Amino acid sequence: MSGLMQEMTEKALALNIPLAVQIDLTYRCNERCVHCYLDHDDHGEMTTSEIKHLLDEMAEAGVFILTLSGGEIFLRKDFFELLEYARKLMFCVKLKTNAVLIREREAARIRDLGVESIQISIYSHRPEVHDAITLVPGSLKRSVDAIRFLKSQGIKVIIANVLMAQNMQDYPGVRALAAELEVECTLDPTVTPMMDGDRSTLNLSADQGALRQVFRDADLVGDVDEFCAIPAKPGADELDSLPCSAGHTACYVSPYGEVFPCVQFPIPTGNVRQQRFIDIWRYSDQMNDVRSIRVKDLTTCTSCSHVTNCTRCPGLAYMEGNMRGPSSQDCEKSFVRTGVPSANMLAKKQAGIDPFPHRSKNLVQIQGFPVLSGASA
Amino acid sequence: MSRLYLARNPRVAARSLGGEMMIMSGRDSTLFTLNKTATILWQAADGATPLDRIVELRICPEFEVEPAAALQDAETLARELASHDILQISESPIPAVAAGESR
Numbered sequence: 001m002s003g004l005m006q007e008m009t010e011k012a013l014a015l016n017i018p019l020a021v022q023i024d025l026t027y028r029c030n031e032r033c034v035h036c037y038l039d040h041d042d043h044g045e046m047t048t049s050e051i052k053h054l055l056d057e058m059a060e061a062g063v064f065i066l067t068l069s070g071g072e073i074f075l076r077k078d079f080f081e082l083l084e085y086a087r088k089l090m091f092c093v094k095l096k097t098n099a100v101l102i103r104e105r106e107a108a109r110i111r112d113l114g115v116e117s118i119q120i121s122i123y124s125h126r127p128e129v130h131d132a133i134t135l136v137p138g139s140l141k142r143s144v145d146a147i148r149f150l151k152s153q154g155i156k157v158i159i160a161n162v163l164m165a166q167n168m169q170d171y172p173g174v175r176a177l178a179a180e181l182e183v184e185c186t187l188d189p190t191v192t193p194m195m196d197g198d199r200s201t202l203n204l205s206a207d208q209g210a211l212r213q214v215f216r217d218a219d220l221v222g223d224v225d226e227f228c229a230i231p232a233k234p235g236a237d238e239l240d241s242l243p244c245s246a247g248h249t250a251c252y253v254s255p256y257g258e259v260f261p262c263v264q265f266p267i268p269t270g271n272v273r274q275q276r277f278i279d280i281w282r283y284s285d286q287m288n289d290v291r292s293i294r295v296k297d298l299t300t301c302t303s304c305s306h307v308t309n310c311t312r313c314p315g316l317a318y319m320e321g322n323m324r325g326p327s328s329q330d331c332e333k334s335f336v337r338t339g340v341p342s343a344n345m346l347a348k349k350q351a352g353i354d355p356f357p358h359r360s361k362n363l364v365q366i367q368g369f370p371v372l373s374g375a376s377a
Numbered sequence: 378m379s380r381l382y383l384a385r386n387p388r389v390a391a392r393s394l395g396g397e398m399m400i401m402s403g404r405d406s407t408l409f410t411l412n413k414t415a416t417i418l419w420q421a422a423d424g425a426t427p428l429d430r431i432v433e434l435r436i437c438p439e440f441e442v443e444p445a446a447a448l449q450d451a452e453t454l455a456r457e458l459a460s461h462d463i464l465q466i467s468e469s470p471i472p473a474v475a476a477g478e479s480r
Contacts, residue, residue, distance in 0.1 A: 004408045008399055015395050064392040064399060092390030092401045114388040114403045156406065 012062070012249045018281050020065035020250040021058055022263055025051070025082065027071040027255055031098050031134040033121075035164055035204045037192040038071065045255040048078040050273065052085050054253065057277040059089040069096035069263075071255070080109055087113050095119065096160075099146035100139055107149035117156040120147060123166075125173035133166055147181050157181070163189040168210040175219075187220065192264055193319050202329075208336050215337050228337050234308045239296040243314050247290035251281065261290045265315025267323065290314070293324060300326050304343035306334040328356050383431070383455055383464050384424035384471035391419070404462045411458075414440070418455055422464055424471035428455060 012019040026045055027038045046054070058066070066086055073079055074097060086093050095110070095118040102110075110118065120143055124130040130140035150157050159181075161167075161174045171187055178185035189206050193199045206214075214220060221227040242248055247261035247269075257273040259280045260266055269287040270280030281287065293314070299322065301307050311334075316327040331342035332355075341349075348355040385391070388403030398411040398419055411419055414436065421431040432448045440447070458464040465471060 002408060004410065008394060008408070008410070011394055011397070017394065019394075059392075062392060062394060064390065064394070064401075087387075090389070090391040092392075114390075116390065116401065116406055 008064075009245075009249055015062075016282065017062040018058075018249065018251055019063065020067070020245075021063045021253060022067040022069055022250075023051070023054070023253045024069050024071060024255050024263070025073050025076050025079065028075050029070060029072045029098075030075060030100055031072070031136050031139060033123075033134050034166070035133070035162065035191050035201050037194045037201060039195065040071065043256060045076075046257050046273070048081060050257065051082055054257070054272050054277060055082075055086055055089055055091070057272070059091065061278040061281060064092055065094065066091035067094045067096060072101070073097050074101040074106070080113075083110075083113050083115070087115075092116050096121075098134070098139070098143055099150075100136070100142040102146035102149060104149050107146070107153045107155065110150065111153035111155055115155065117158055118150060119158045119160050122159045122161055122174055122177070123164075124170040125177040126170060129167050129170055133164070144177070144181070147183060151181060151183065157183040159183055159185040161185060161187045162191070163187055163206055163210075163214065164191060164204045165206050165210070166204065168206045168214075171214070187214070189214065193316075195266055197319065208332075211333070211336050228339075230338050230340055231306055231309045233305075234295070238308050239294070239302065241295050243293055243295060243298070243312065246314060247287050251287075253277075259284075259287075261287065262315050264313060265290070265318055265323075267315075267318055290323065297324055298326075299324050300344050300347060301342075305340055306331075306338070306342050310334050310342075332356055379468045380427040380429060381452060381455065382424055382427055382467050382470050383418060383422035384467075384473070385419060385422050386462050386465055387474050389463055400463050402462055407461070409461065409463065414451070415454055415458060418451065418458065418464065424465075424473055428452060 009019060026042070027040055028042055029038070029040050068083070073095060076082070083093065093115050095115055097118065097120060099120045122130065122140070122143060123133040124140070127140045131137050147157050159174065159178045161171055163171060175185050189211060191201055191205045194201060215228060216224050218224050246265050250262065252260045252263040253272065254260070257271045259269050259272060259277070261269065267286050267290065269284040272280065295307060296302055301310070301312060304310070310330055312327050312330045314323050316329055317323050317325050320327060326342065326344035328344065331344045335341055335345060345355040386403065390401040392399050398416045400409045400411060401407070402409070417435050417439065418431065421435055428451055429448055432451050433444060436442070436447050436451060437444055455464055455466055459466045
């Protein structure tokens with residue numbers, strides 16, 4: 001984050017302004033990725049006019065960065081109408097897509113509308129691996145063709161490479177592909193539980209050995225010793241800090257108008273079909289409860305040696321049963337990175353409880369890993 | 378001296394945050410914040426009102442400055458904003474255009 005963006009974020013935090021919002025326009029999708037956490041049926045998406053009204057409210061509320069995601073955004077027949085409307089309201093618009101439906105004409109339209117960047121999911125440089133994850137034959141070629149169309153229009157493209165057991169060994173190939181295409185690349189081994197609480201998708205996560213290899217890849221993490229170092233004890237400032245931006249300067253809106261602190265934090269706070277967006281943001285009891293949490297309020301984690309640099313996700317902790325509690329996935333990740341067990345792991349071991357209830361036998365799933373910058377143009 | 382007209386570049390992103398205008402360049406995603414004078418120029422840049430009128434109506438009353446000096450400073454500032462693709466400037470009125478349309 002640039003210095004100026006950091007300054008603006010701090011100002012937004014002080015003024016209680018939702019600086020960045022992600023709207024999922026649809027959960028429908030033309031791919032069937034094996035790790036996807038969404039139900040792809042349409043249970044009553046917001047209409048064009050409802051979304052335009054929401055965009056009006058969000059502009060008035062001070063939202064600046066608007067991420068349009070899904071599902072697959074290009075399955076909405078009104079997508080370009082909504083994008084044009086958002087740009088007229090001068091949002092900084094980012095898109096997330098599989099890009100399968102983007103050809104020359106769509107790329108040119110995206111350029112004309114002044115989209116800031118477009119993030120495209122690529123799971124492998126090998127069709128047999130990528131297409132086996134999306135379950136759509138030919139999808140890698142379609143997505144890579146789209147990247148070339150977008151690049152030819154001068155649009156900033158970011159490849160998002162989710163790492164799982166199935167494609168863990170292919171990230172160097174994806175990074176090489178990104179370098180060849182002259183686009184950025186991010187890696188993320190986060191596999192998220194289904195929105196209905198089903199945790200079976202976590203079985204697809206990479207195992208500890210593979211993750212350890214990633215954590216020790218200097219091309220990804222820079223100084224390996226520093227990245228994997230045992231953290232220092234926290235100071236008072238760190239204990240008084242915020243666990244993450246969810247609900248503080250950012251939130252998420254589902255295709256059905258539900259507002260959550262984050263796409264990965266499914267605590268219901270209100271619905272824009274019944275209330276004004278700004279009223280949910282400011283006055284929702286649940287949003288304010290999330291907002292009230294400081295690191296020092298976390299049960300177990302406050303006394304953990306990893307507390308200063310753990311990537312603990314409050315949403316994953318919530319899905320595990322307590323948003324002030326630990327996220328076992330992140331405990332495990334800190335353990336793999338440093339070799340030091342977390343306070344949560346030690347407490348559970350002492351009590352004779354499985355420290356990783358989320359993990360299936362012989363599988364480890366890792367969550368909340370900070371996005372690692374890969375090859376960039 | 379010819380008149381100067383200003384229009385907002387439709388390719389930028391912009392939002393007022395606590396009275397401070399944030400602008401993200403459509404060229405390279407660089408983030409800018411505008412000072413009070415630049416914010417006035419941005420808000421008044423409708424493509425139809427010449428800069429000397431903006432200075433007369435918006436800047437001189439706000440800052441209690443001499444019109445001639447204020448106009449010179451405003452023109453320098455407008456050209457600087459144009460160099461960052463935040464504003465468009467022309468010696469003739471600029472038609473209103475939104476993102477995605479051709480000027």
